């Protein structure tokens with residue numbers, strides 16, 4: 001089913017009509033602990049929500065675990081809810097989508113995770129309202145969950161939320177640091193989807209939009225935000241979400257998960273640490289290291305186009321441009337600046353090799369190559 005997207009300042013007002021039409025019995029409202037109030041969402045959504053029965057669920061961490069989602073599923077059921085609204089950042093959205101899918105699929109959630117063939121039922125009707133700009137999770141059919149420190153995924157077509165409301169007003173109170181991290185996630189997801197072995201004409205068009213919008217707006221959204229930069233970053237994140245919804249992410253995302261779970265580097269920042277190096281790495285693809293069955297020339301031509309989209313004249317220049325953006329938005333570019341040392345690199349390598357995500361990368365990545373790449377950014 002295609003997703004309905006409302007966007008622009010004031011788009012949250014659409015919720016009243018949406019709820020009137022969908023007539024929920026009781027709403028399971030998934031929110032962040034603080035962001036629901038600090039984003040202004042609580043205030044602005046009160047009018048639309050106060051005529052409905054709502055159960056609010058915010059009892060989970062930034063990198064949500066399967067146990068937390070299981071708790072959400074059982075509270076959804078014990079409170080007789082029949083509708084989900086998720087209002088928050090990437091974690092909140094992932095919890096809302098996961099509860100939606102797992103509630104509709106009876107069974108042990110722990111048994112269903114990563115076991116996509118067993119997921120068949122459609123999800124509970126879901127409306128998603130992001131309060132950060134960048135993850136794009138409001139427009140993907142998968143979610144990220146942790147078991148211990150290991151990242152897992154839930155994937156099912158019915159996880160694509162029915163409706164999303166992109167109202168930049170909710171992102172206006174974001175701190176510069178969160179704007180920077182989530183914005184880099186948008187830029188990196190756009191780039192990774194562009195060179196992914198799964199890219200299509202459609203996904204690459206979403207990527208182009210995401211990359212252009214992020215490059216033109218991220219620095220101002222962090223350092224001197226105005227209505228345009230907030231709106232454009234929310235759109236950049238959404239386009240990037242739509243791009244990875246088709247093409248998925250690649251090596252920089254695979255390597256990012258242990259950086260987040262073992263070293264507490266926020267997701268977008270963790271991805272951005274290695275992405276600039278992967279531009280050069282992927283461009284040096286050869287017939288022996290090729291993962292994309294469309295051929296070496298195809299991969300190189302796409303990276304050539306990427307370099308152009310970025311307004312650069314070589315892969316080195318494109319890398320420098322991203323490094324420059326990261327410096328401008330005050331994100332560390334070296335692992336040692338984040339307290340990660342040479343011995344820690346082995347933890348990242350050991351836990352950063354998700355076979356599927358590495359396979360999406362146009363050039364095969366070996367442990368030795370990843371070690372070299374990480375040592376260069378030490």
Ligand SMILES: [Fe+2]
Pocket residue numbers: 135185189253267271
């Ligand atoms: Fe991401």
